[in-house]
Amino acid sequence: MNEINETLLSAEAIRKTIEVPAHPIKPPITTEEKEALKSRIKKLMREQDAVLVAHYYTDGDIQELAEESGGCVADSLEMARFGTTAKEQTLVVAGVSFMGETSKILNPEKRVLMPDLRATCSLDIGCPADVFGAFCDAHPDHTVVVYANTSAAVKARADWMVTSGIALPIVEHLKAQGEKILWAPDRHLGHYIEKVTGVEMLLWQGSCVVHEEFKSVALERIRRLHPDAAVLVHPESPEHVTDQADVVGSTTKLIEAVATMDQKKFIVATDDGIFWKMKQVAPDKILISAPTAGEGATCESCAHCPWMAMNSLQNIEAMLQNPGPQHEINIDESIRERAMLPIRRMLDFADSHGISGKYQGNA
Template sequence: MNVENHSALARRIGELKREKNAVILAHYYTAPEVQAVADFLGDSLALSVEAQSVEADVILFAGVHFMAETAKVLCPDKKVLIPCPEAGCSLADSCDAGAFAAFRAQHPDHTVVSYVNTTVEVKALTDICCTSSNALKVVESIPADRPVIFAPDRNLGSYIRKLTGRENMLLWDGACHVHEEFSLEKLLALKREHPAAKVVAHPECRAYIVAVADYVGSTAGILSYCGQSDAQEFIVVTEAGILAEMRRRHPEKRFIPAPPDDETCGCNNCRYMKMVTLENIAAALETLSPEIVLDERIRRLAERSIRNMINIK
């Protein structure tokens, strides 16, 4: 789509937001033109918190399905729209609620910590949620002698287990298709080409990627680090959608996306996030659908685990 069409759709979306009393929450991994029409842009934790304070009648979540579910959990009286219901999440899909319930039943003495990248049904089986921004703080809030189940991301869980030294953490065997695919060999080659560049990586990456990073953190943490660092070049080892916000905030700096092992697959882009477009955002606002609808019992159980996370300071 050309710039002219983008502009026309963006204007129409602005009109529809005013007409429907709607706001758009968008994740950093969505396409740049989608980020540009958002009222609030952030990572999973920031958007979860923001959803609670939204005063509009309608929340459109420009992101993947579990994010819109989270907004509905926290705002049951609001209409929550998901412009592309097919936009799932490989990490959330790696943790089936039925299988997870059976796993939890085998370890009844464990406190269950689940990443927000899970379905509402898994959140309902969880004691406390976390994001990559606060996973360390969440795990440290649990008494050290209490065993923990951490789901679903084995890489984030392994990273937190190493930071805390907690050997009593059981990890669910799930992963994100984007963060699993980064190539160590190609990353090291980029470091040789750009010796002054700082490597910033998301903790969903494999341990051998995390080990060579100068900074490891959430999308919000990475953005903050790049702004505060004196470095002028950064090799970015996370979903490439974050580059738009990096370049907007710091046009004087250079941000280099780390390549996946197979560069023909476009694996440093989340295919699900990129399913959200200006066209389906406009269509959702026109029709006020598709709408997130949750079972109330499941919603209440999921809300408890999310609020347990939000209440940790």
Template sequence: MPSLQELATQLQEKNIALIAHYYTDPLVQDLAKLSQGCVGDSLEMARFGHDHPAQTLMVAGVKFMAETAKILSPDKTVYLLDQDATCSLDIHCPSDAFAAFKAQHPDRVVVVYANTSAAVKAQADWVITSSIALDVVRHLHNQGKKILWAPDKYLGHWIQSQTQADMVIWDGACVVHEEFKAKELAALQAQHPEALTLVHPESPADVIALADIVGSTTQLIKAASTHPATLCIVATDQHILHAMRQAAPHKQFIAAPTAGHSGSCKSCAFCPWMGLNTIEKVQALLQQPSTTAIEVPTPVRTKAFQALKKMLDFAQQNQQRVQTSGDVEKDQPLFEHTGMA
């Protein structure tokens, strides 16, 4: 097996940008950084793939991320490390069923989470990620819009609770985040009362209620590195702990529990599909480029691009507003309880 440096050199020589999610194996994350690629959440991955000059993108993540890269960069070749890497939110929101759901609510603005297929994105008015979802929904609510939301019900209901927006919500969930247990988390907090609890908003409401900070992967990493607490309990995929330890090596991180007393482990928070992304598959793809590059039909891509572009334009406008006003809340976690130390 070649070293990480050797693989990084091969990626650069072949002009391939490796784009990895925080939920992938730490070795894959390290390789992405070493090769001048990207490690990030789905919004960062989408931006990076679009802006990078490389004509070939290698996505270490799941299928909807590779499709998003192709939608934003149709002239580039996009590979997914494993063609079977998908997402429970995507699986449980098929495009035909979603079309029927949408038809029942013709008066609503359709906002779909990035964790959906290209075919579902093509039916949306907006495509958003967790890092910008709250801002977009609040913006639409302030305009008096009624919203149809899909597919993650926990994220949808949490956003609804924060904005009071009129939302009809699809019944979907992430298989990882849905398994976090409030009772076990409360017991862990009692053992570590000084700990800061970081929770992804795809988690159940009773878990979110116990959080000190709720946010996207990038927002949680920033909170872990900037908050004065030196011990953090983290409720999201455990592979994020690698990035947190790199950002704050002097701090301690504990994975939030997903199993009760009868479970064989206290936290089994690993996405099975993200786990399909391995260093060995990077090497194999470098040795023999796949003949099954990601493709998105032009009519689907065109419609999905418009919904994605709304999000990217909105994010850019927000950033410009923050730079102009000096607003310190830029890139802060989506929500923080007051009264924290």
């Protein structure tokens, strides 16, 4: 137990040293300029046999471009799956680095480009492969389950990869098999899964800088101001926030809730990039950002990931104009082969259980 505590204290220390970048300042752009910019990007993508894969947390302009150009807007589960079926030989991934890596792991024959390779994730940074590998080595009797928000090297140490949309059924499956589980890296998502499934897991002490900013007391106040609103919370949020939710779930589940629930008003505790898709599927609904201010607030993220914010229409165009090694994802083949196994296991499970990472309703 002392060894476990020492390792998890080390993970906690790593988490606390993560430097969060300032949100990039994006110059204003007119509607006419934006449409011209999108038109140029579409032309460049056609010329390079490229398709755009965007996460729900990227700017709405990027999500709009992806849909208009035949690409994909989804959570990390469907982003991973999309690249394997796309006919294009170049995948432009608008998101953060682990998403580009996952695309490359599954599609080694394709070129995978990202607008800014510095766009990472606090969960990824907070789970270095060497420290995590030592933790796994110390507990060889545990099945290793890692969240998608990890590096290829960490995935290479795992038995399963999961996203928030599929974590619960996979952990339930492992529970039924009598497996002992080592979970990484998000401690809040891991704790939520423990509560729902009744499975006790060894939890790595990582966290998301966006979701950890949501404040319990401030959320209680805004709920009193809007008693008719449903509260939607991503499970990367702290327990005192998820405990107040009407719906806890992945990005796809939260989008579906806005589209299908009877309420007209929603308080949303996740990255506000998701509002673009929510407004698209339910234009008559009122969306309120859950508060990040309050006692103890640092507002490092202010409900939008600073690394996701490194994606823009402007740097997608610049990348396609000069698509060199400064934008291309490459992974050591020995790591890629090992990392593919837990990802493939997840995708096969999703296929066999009909689980999707993309909202299937009418947009």
